[in-house]
Amino acid sequence: MIRCKSLTKKFGEFTAVDQVSFDVGNGEVFGLLGPNGAGKTTTMRLLSTLLRPTGGTATIAGHDLLREPREVRASIGVLPEDAGLYDRLTPKEHLLYYGRLHGMHEDSLSKRADELLDTMELTDRANTKVGDFSKGMKQKVALLRAFIHDPPVLLLDEPTAGLDVMSARHIHAFVERFRREGKAIVISTHNMTEAQKLCSKIAIIDRAKVVGMGTVKELQALTSQKDLENIFVQLVTD
Amino acid sequence: MNARRIGVIAAKELKDALRDRRTILAMILIPIIVLPILMFLPVFLASPERNPVRVAVIQTDTSSDDFLATLSSTQVHIVRIGREENITRLVQDGDYELGMILPPNFSRIFEGPDETATITVFVDQSSTRGTIAFSLVQDAVTEYAKKVVEERLAQTGLPPEALNPIETEVRTVSVTGVGAIFLVILLPLFLGIYAVTGAMYFIMDTTAGEKERKTLEALLTMPATRTEIVLGKFLIAVLIALVSSVLAITGMMTGAVFLVGAAGAGEPAAAGIAISFTNLMLIGLATLVLAMTSASIEMVVSIFARSFKEAQNLLSPLTIVVVVPAMAMQYMSEQTLRSLELAPILNAMLIIRDALLNKVAAANLAIELASAFVYMVIALAIAIRIFNSEKAMARY
Numbered sequence: 141m142i143r144c145k146s147l148t149k150k151f152g153e154f155t156a157v158d159q160v161s162f163d164v165g166n167g168e169v170f171g172l173l174g175p176n177g178a179g180k181t182t183t184m185r186l187l188s189t190l191l192r193p194t195g196g197t198a199t200i201a202g203h204d205l206l207r208e209p210r211e212v213r214a215s216i217g218v219l220p221e222d223a224g225l226y227d228r229l230t231p232k233e234h235l236l237y238y239g240r241l242h243g244m245h246e247d248s249l250s251k252r253a254d255e256l257l258d259t260m261e262l263t264d265r266a267n268t269k270v271g272d273f274s275k276g277m278k279q280k281v282a283l284l285r286a287f288i289h290d291p292p293v294l295l296l297d298e299p300t301a302g303l304d305v306m307s308a309r310h311i312h313a314f315v316e317r318f319r320r321e322g323k324a325i326v327i328s329t330h331n332m333t334e335a336q337k338l339c340s341k342i343a344i345i346d347r348a349k350v351v352g353m354g355t356v357k358e359l360q361a362l363t364s365q366k367d368l369e370n371i372f373v374q375l376v377t378d
Numbered sequence: 379m380n381a382r383r384i385g386v387i388a389a390k391e392l393k394d395a396l397r398d399r400r401t402i403l404a405m406i407l408i409p410i411i412v413l414p415i416l417m418f419l420p421v422f423l424a425s426p427e428r429n430p431v432r433v434a435v436i437q438t439d440t441s442s443d444d445f446l447a448t449l450s451s452t453q454v455h456i457v458r459i460g461r462e463e464n465i466t467r468l469v470q471d472g473d474y475e476l477g478m479i480l481p482p483n484f485s486r487i488f489e490g491p492d493e494t495a496t497i498t499v500f501v502d503q504s505s506t507r508g509t510i511a512f513s514l515v516q517d518a519v520t521e522y523a524k525k526v527v528e529e530r531l532a533q534t535g536l537p538p539e540a541l542n543p544i545e546t547e548v549r550t551v552s553v554t555g556v557g558a559i560f561l562v563i564l565l566p567l568f569l570g571i572y573a574v575t576g577a578m579y580f581i582m583d584t585t586a587g588e589k590e591r592k593t594l595e596a597l598l599t600m601p602a603t604r605t606e607i608v609l610g611k612f613l614i615a616v617l618i619a620l621v622s623s624v625l626a627i628t629g630m631m632t633g634a635v636f637l638v639g640a641a642g643a644g645e646p647a648a649a650g651i652a653i654s655f656t657n658l659m660l661i662g663l664a665t666l667v668l669a670m671t672s673a674s675i676e677m678v679v680s681i682f683a684r685s686f687k688e689a690q691n692l693l694s695p696l697t698i699v700v701v702v703p704a705m706a707m708q709y710m711s712e713q714t715l716r717s718l719e720l721a722p723i724l725n726a727m728l729i730i731r732d733a734l735l736n737k738v739a740a741a742n743l744a745i746e747l748a749s750a751f752v753y754m755v756i757a758l759a760i761a762i763r764i765f766n767s768e769k770a771m772a773r774y
């Protein structure tokens with residue numbers, strides 16, 4: 141579903157993403173694990189067509205990033221690092237707005253928005269402006285926004301950063317649901333527990349490069365370490 | 379390009395803007411309520427018709443009563459004070475707008491052609507009401523002096539016309555008075571200012587503000603192209619600029635009619651103005667092109683900014699760019715103005731002024747309109763290009 145081939149992004153002399161390659165299949169959750177500034181968010185922005193690669197490319201749902209950016213955007217649901225919601229709009233209005241931008245029909249859109257709000261237990265706040273919401277509630281709305289058009293691919297950048305345990309569990313449950321539905325999911329995180337809990341495959345990124353990739357078991361074999369945190373530390377300090 | 383998506387973006391922008399108290403304040407309340415009050419309230423308050431000026435008079439004897447009767451009117455309230463009072467201090471302290479000492483034997487000026495009376499006047503000319511009082515006193519002096527001169531002429535057997543060997547007959551070729559000032563100076567100025575600045579807040583909020591609040595990132599991951607996003611936002615920016623321009627003019631006219639009319643300071647500014655439908659359309663078209671050009675320029679500048687505040691710092695000087703040429707227009711000869719027909723902003727303002735004064739010439743209009751339209755297209759093309767530039771958009 142996602143095929144990254146030597147994806148590279150340079151800003152002048154600075155290389156933010158260097159020759160990153162990975163594949164994510166249907167029903168897989170792929171984790172990008174790395175310290176702050178390693179290049180995780182830039183990789184996510186490249187995959188969501190916000191930035192144009194300076195080298196390599198990727199195909200998403202069969203569409204090439206460089207040649208078919210609009211088709212790529214129609215196939216992905218993005219949860220950016222910041223929820224990025226309009227404070228003066230309600231959750232329902234957000235879902236309708238982004239659904240319309242995806243060309244969804246009004247009748248099915250409204251029905252789907254109501255269903256999604258219900259699954260996140262937001263029905264009773266559906267018509268409250270999100271400016272009054274907590275960070276956890278905003279993150280739920282942002283996740284629903286990414287999912288409104290039922291895309292085959294989800295790109296989630298730090299989906300639980302700054303959330304309390306209950307909100308994080310809610311988000312995790314939703315990611316698990318997406319996985320079972322056969323979506324290809326990329327999660328960027330620096331939370332080891334989250335990566336271990338959700339991801340079927342992990343790429344550890346440090347200073348723009350992938351320094352280790354595989355299932356947790358494969359990474360354990362690679363480093364002779366059991367704990368993911370130790371694996372991470374060994375790979376990024378090597 | 380997908381018109382439906384542009385419409386979806388525009389509809390959301392409008393809904394969001396109408397829920398923003400600051401946009402409502404800038405778009406509706408300031409032009410229709412605050413602006414007219416700020417402009418016309420001082421005129422209203424200073425008006426002697428509504429609130430007569432107070433004149434303190436020190437009179438040595440009753441010989442000047444006749445002159446005081448000439449001065450006394452609904453606009454002037456005369457208060458006789460004693461000689462021991464410090465008249466300078468009373469005027470300085472604002473107890474009176476003007477002080478006056480009338481000499482003794484004032485009526486002797488009727489006795490012979492060489493007699494002169496000197497009236498001493500104390501006035502604070504930095505005060506508006508002080509200058510109004512001074513002008514009313516001067517009018518009374520002129521009127522009274524005329525009466526004296528006529529009497530002196532009668533004694534010599536000369537008719538009053540002997541003093542006026544030449545008379546000037548004025549025939550105005552355009553609207554005059556308060557109405558003309560309103561038409562030629564204030565209306566193009568305020569239409570220009572509001573066409574340019576009316577949507578400035580909205581534009582900063584919807585570009586730099588979206589960037590700062592990180593809402594732009596989510597929007598850019600939608601299937602809408604960046605050109606569609608620019609156009610959706612642009613449509614609402616132009617709509618807001620036009621609405622605030624219309625409201626500013628409505629506010630000014632209402633303020634002029636009610637406040638100046640109520641103050642009795644002259645005929646209402648809008649009185650006697652008849653603008654043909656064609657000219658009205660031309661004014662609307664020029665305002666529209668001006669609003670579109672400035673919205674594009676403001677979007678270009680604002681999207682470069684990392685934050686709303688940075689956008690505000692970059693865009694604020696734009697108001698001066700409109701005010702200076704609009705004010706300068708009043709001091710330029712017709713020839714100079716015609717040589718500046720291709721200048722941005724000035725071209726649209728010239729169309730507005732000519733349409734208001736009903737002196738539109740097809741050749742001039744064609745040049746002004748075509749140049750204004752070309753600037754608008756260039757500015758919009760740059761805005762679209764900037765939105766498509768990764769360098770500008772990724773500047774967080």
